[in-house]
Amino acid sequence: MYRVLITDGMEAKAVEKLRSLGYEVVEQYYEPEVLGEVLQEFDVLVVRSATKVRKNIIDKALEKPRLKLIIRGGVGVDNIDVAYAMERGIKVTNTPNASSASVAELALAHMFALARFVNISNVTMRDGKWEKKKYEGIELAGKTLGLIGFGRIARELAKKASALGMKVVYYDIVGKIEGYDCCEYCSFEDVLKRADFLSLHIPLDKQKGTIIGKDEIALMKEGAYLINCARGGVVCEEALLEALNSGKLAGAGIDVFVEEPTKNEALLSHRNVSVTPHIGAQTIEAQTRIGEEIVNIIDDFFRNSVI
Template sequence: MSAAVHSERPALLVTAADLAPQALALLRDFDVVYAGKSPSDDDIARLCKTHNPEAIIVRYGKIGAQAMDAAPALRVISKHGSGTDTIDKVAAQARHIEVRAAVGANAAAVAEQALALLLACAKSVPHLNTRMHAGHWDKASHKSVELAGRTIGLVGLGAIGQRFARMALAMDMRVLGYDPYARDVPPGIEVVNDLDTVWREADAISLHCPLTEDNRGLINRDTLARCKRGVIVVNTARGGLIDEAALLDAIQSGQVSSAGLDSFADEPMAGGHPFQGHERIVLSPHIGGVTSDAYVKMGVASTENVLAVLRA
């Protein structure tokens, strides 16, 4: 963790151990302070008190009122990504601190991860790989799911959801999309006005929406019961969108055939989580947006958002 810096240049706090060189090149007029790989709320607040940053770029950890109050010079909190649920936006608004997101910067990366998880589930890739390495040959007994002609239901039609939709359309899937805030939806996506249509008609469901108090636990016992039996569930958005106990029960009962998950209610996932070791749950450690390309795009976009506010 960075020590105190005494300088006349304004400070900028990054809640991580690094930032892309292309982003740092834009921050030559700032003292950049790093909070480390996994900063706690107290760590961040302590650094805010020590350095009084004018801006925070958020990669890991949460930014709440404690950190904001510790940095009276703070004018902007910029997310190194598209989801701002780790920032207390109500507290920020009350303190006249702007909150920005790098919308679309990781769209390609996350959409590709969602597609990878969907295909891994439909084609049983991890399970068959394990079986093959153990010396088995399951050709006579295994049947995968063909996605062409089947319906994918998307919850959220922002930059990521729309990019994923184009991939699904290229595979000859029918694409249903629900997003009451979406504008200029490209052709090919059947926009529906209610989630019940998604639950009822989709053979696979992929989540691409932000987490809010209104949609927390969106995938739960009730909504899963309304889905087609054998539905595939993919989540590269936020873990809080899914009631994990309900999803596990639905997988064990066969109501959900498989799930591909890149985000979880509690992160990092602790050892002994009931999802671990389940052959019909494909897991990745919230790395949908973590590619070398997205790292640069998100770093530059989040930095440009900072500069847009501070130079206004």
């Protein structure tokens, strides 16, 4: 019987489905110092964001080579040393389709929150303040949405923003994407310069590190907004805070942080920041789709592989 370890949780019906297909499923989080040894007794590891699968864990697991498949329930795989795992004969995959709509909707929610002061007025009203005259916002219609990265999530956001009457410009390392004539492909610098709202949809490259820092923010419009529902490390939090304090940026919507849970109180408490605790994929619908996709990946892998 193939054994599956789920360390960061999975939708209950998906777990039940795996068991009904004959897999032994264990749902348990393990600290890094013991995870590698535990994995010696499993064929599959399913993680989300909390579990980090680094070289030392992979090496320890393969002292008794049973682990064959690692699945990241979600889009990014930066918490896994993918290339090293693949070199050691472990397949690594993710669920790129399942959470696109949910993350796109959260990015849009942050845009609305900032444009209409939903974030800060929620706080001040609960403090007994009625600051109506302070909260003269803006409409999203007619504004330019700039997208850095134009994968599945960004394309979902582009469709929703276009429906609201926003102009969409984008940059992607692969160039212009066919079939999206309603959106304008631009250079990286032009997207920064033109965007009223800049939304990031790029993975964290550990070698490149920060993508949006002081120099990139300097290229942006005065009073623009930055939205990051991608990965915390792609934005320099120090440069972002400086831009918010100076007024260079009017606001920021942040779902992801360099360190999670974040200890950056200055950013969390800033009146021009809308924050959420990495909940991009945390919808009932997305979790259901992620669970279904994980079940299919596991079952297809063992049905079609010669082990």
